[in-house]
Amino acid sequence: MSALDFTAMMREEKKIAKAKLKNASRAGVEGEIEGGQISSEGAVEEGIEKKKITDTDTGKIEGNETIVNSIPPIALPTAPPLSPPSPAPAGLDYYADFIDEETEMAIASYARSHQNWNTLKHAKRRVLEIPKGDVDWGGCDGSYIETLCNVLISMGVFPSKLPPNHLLINEYTGCQGILPHTDGPMYNSTTATLSLESSTIFYFKKRLRSDEIGVVNDEVIGGKVLLKPRSLVVFAGDWYEKYLHGIDEEQEEECGLDVLGAEEGESVVRGHRISLTLRHKY
Template sequence: MTFFKEFRVNKAPAAAYYIPEFITTEEETHLLHEIYAAPKPKWKELARRRLQNWGGLPHPKGMVAEPIPSWLEQQIEKIDALNVFGEKRPNHILVNEYLPGQGIMPHVDGPMFYPTITTISLGSQSVLEFYTPLNSDEETERTRRIGSLLLEARSLLILQEDLYTFYLHGISEVTQDTLSQDIFNIEQCTPKLDNVIKRGTRISLTIRHVPRVLKAHLMFGRGRK
């Protein structure tokens, strides 16, 4: 299935696809319930947000695969049906919680993952900013910024090609978003230009494929003859 290509964001560099209402409100409520019902040790506290890893902990040397619960497998199956990972199947989900005013520094996801990002947003909208790489100390985030994408609750975002390998992406630490002409997908969204939207708590499900997976017995030296 490649119907997702109908949702190409034409104003963005190659390549972004944005599908509003990818999941239902019932699915959103169920996912949020399960995320917050997870055992406390599942959460990892960072300086500006907290997160959960499902499927294993990605590492340059390889990921030791862990079981993924059925409530997340349902979303993996939906993503897998889009064929955005080619013949690969998603095997890792990163859950990020962003409170109003929280964000993430500009970054690239790098070679540990298949070069595709799929992200489902829950609870609240956010704006994902894009930047060119830093070439000199005189450059700032403002001068490097090329535009952004509005991520509405229940939407799916797919990033591939240059938007995965070349441009950096990040979320500004603000409590509200002002919708302007430089939002690449504004015409595909419900809110329109010049609207100011307050952020609530947003949960993102970043669903990816980790190519290098280790067997647990190899990682820990078990099962040797």
């Protein structure tokens, strides 16, 4: 797979992008969480110039012309992903350093710029749901999200006929996690999650059939991935349908050999983490 189509286009705009991203980075650092609200300094100036891109290399972008703002420097990965070895099912892929630090700060700033975060009754983390909608990805420089979606389509993660049209942003502080769950049938069975700012360990557990409950050990972990800042994890197929996924409530964890993307013995200390999950909602 070639990175040429995207990177050549991105390089031309790199200088302008750097200036804009510097502003975004500054705003992101200043974006304080105060009184349960996230301040809105994080808004990044909207990328106005639009360019048409084609992907003759992969042929994955089809039909109507695909337009992306030329500012966000998100490129196709040049290295293959890490995946659990066979006999684990295919469909779980991990890309370390999927975006660079400037883009990370700009996307975190985009997330912080939204006012309508929700707290949950049953969990401490905060969530923000953004359907693609009429104003793409809620405005506030949603062009980063649009570019990310186009890259994911070019990678073949999402088919162009079922593109990502739903963004869920989770914000975790301290040891917060997420109980084992499945994302369910409301979405096509592919999930792509970008992690920002802090690391966490994401695990998969076999989903039990009703006749297995109480009979089969439901604690057996089917896979673990170290989600580092700026990484992308994609899971689909059996990983979506036959496994639950979750994040334990731990302040500090040590990685064993079984954690994809980690060195053995690597220690993971939780900090403030933002994750952006893209899916196709039916």
